Amino acid sequence: MSATITPRGASPEAIRSHYDVANEFYELWLDPTLCYSCALWEGDEPDSALETAQLRKLDFHANQIRAKGAARVLDVGCGWGSLVRRLVETHGVQHATGLTLSDAQAAWSAQRPDPRVDIRIESWVDHQPESPYDGIISVGAFEHFAKAEFSDEQRIAAYRAFFQRCHQWLKPGGRLSLQTISYGNVDVATVKEQPDTKFFFDVIFPESVLPTISDIITASNGLFEVELLRNDREHYGRTCQIWYRTLVARKAEALKIVDQETYNRFVRYLKLSAFVFNASYTGLLRIGFRKWDESRMG
């Protein structure tokens, strides 16, 4: 497939408008791993266990693709690099490639170099691996792979292009572990018109949109088998609530880094995010996929 005909989601400019606010700002209210996606909670852990719950999430995805000792793993949308580092440091992965569109995130990782890790400022649309991957993970990036103005058909085509690339890049029987926010079981057409939804996609995450579960199943049909599917929306409600409370508690420090308008915008977004997950307007999907290929047909 030619890169020129692959529908692109959020542009690098749109991504940078959110993720390049300032690394020190995100360091204030994320946990020390700088994971910027839903944690994986267990039992009645206290809120102070956020870092533990984030590391558990990283290990969940690593285990889902059977990363232990793997030669090559790809992380699509690697953020500040928590997963690629965890893969090489804890799971014995020999080489991990991370893709991001954020200059600030890549600069942060560049200050922590590791010969086993390759962080690239590159869209998956343009990625051309030199050899196949044992496994692929993508956490919290799929939300940026289609634009709000796409028709239903264009949106699913964009997602299908992603699954086709992953299928093409994986070794036979290789696995893809995907984590993404989705719409819940709601009337999407109505919810899309609500002012809070417009705030999310006009202001906070421009040029982005949420998938539905059925979008993902349709787009991956014939390419991947679903091995596992869980909706952990309460886990994200809790994660966002902790981020919100931490940012509010560190307001004075935040205002030394960003202006009042940016602070207000993030406070509103984090509070609203906690609400929409807890009220089930949105879901948090973790999906384990295994590549369909001829080697599996017997």
Ligand SMILES: C[S@@+](CC[C@H](N)C(=O)[O-])C[C@H]1O[C@@H](n2cnc3c(N)ncnc32)[C@H](O)[C@@H]1O
């Ligand atoms: C919410 S962050 C998640 C980061 C990380 N996975 C985590 O869990 O902390 C979304 C990431 O997706 C990346 N991203 C968005 N669109 C992308 C694309 N087309 N290709 C590669 N990365 C992309 C952003 O640059 C950012 O690093």
